[in-house]
Amino acid sequence: MIKVAQTAKEKVSTLMIEEGFNPLKDYVRVGVKSGGCSGLSYDLKFDHQLQSDDKLFEDNQVKILVDKKSLLYLIGTTLEYSGGLNGKGFVFNNPNAQRTCGCGESFSL
Numbered sequence: 001m002i003k004v005a006q007t008a009k010e011k012v013s014t015l016m017i018e019e020g021f022n023p024l025k026d027y028v029r030v031g032v033k034s035g036g037c038s039g040l041s042y043d044l045k046f047d048h049q050l051q052s053d054d055k056l057f058e059d060n061q062v063k064i065l066v067d068k069k070s071l072l073y074l075i076g077t078t079l080e081y082s083g084g085l086n087g088k089g090f091v092f093n094n095p096n097a098q099r100t101c102g103c104g105e106s107f108s109l
Helices: 006-018 066-075
Strands: 027-034 039-046 053-059 063-069 077-084 089-093 106-108
Touching: 006 063, 006 077, 027 066, 053 066, 063 066
Parallel strands: 027 063
Antiparallel strands: 027 039, 039 106, 053 063, 077 089
């Protein structure tokens, strides 16, 4: 399961509307790809369609899609948002990550 903090929900909804997506119908696609200073990095984007190999989660009224390859890396993760002057933007609080980089955008297992 992937959870969405209230601050992330609010920011996701705002961004989806700005980019022409409907937060009530469309999806947030979360994935993992090779790269970043720790070996793996997070990939976050919006999508209109559910693919056959996607796992669908819904938390805090946000529909999240995760492809099968990324699912093992993301189980138990909470998507958070930190704004303001010292904020980092979207943050993945991933209990599976053994090491993360300073920016929080990449990790290793």
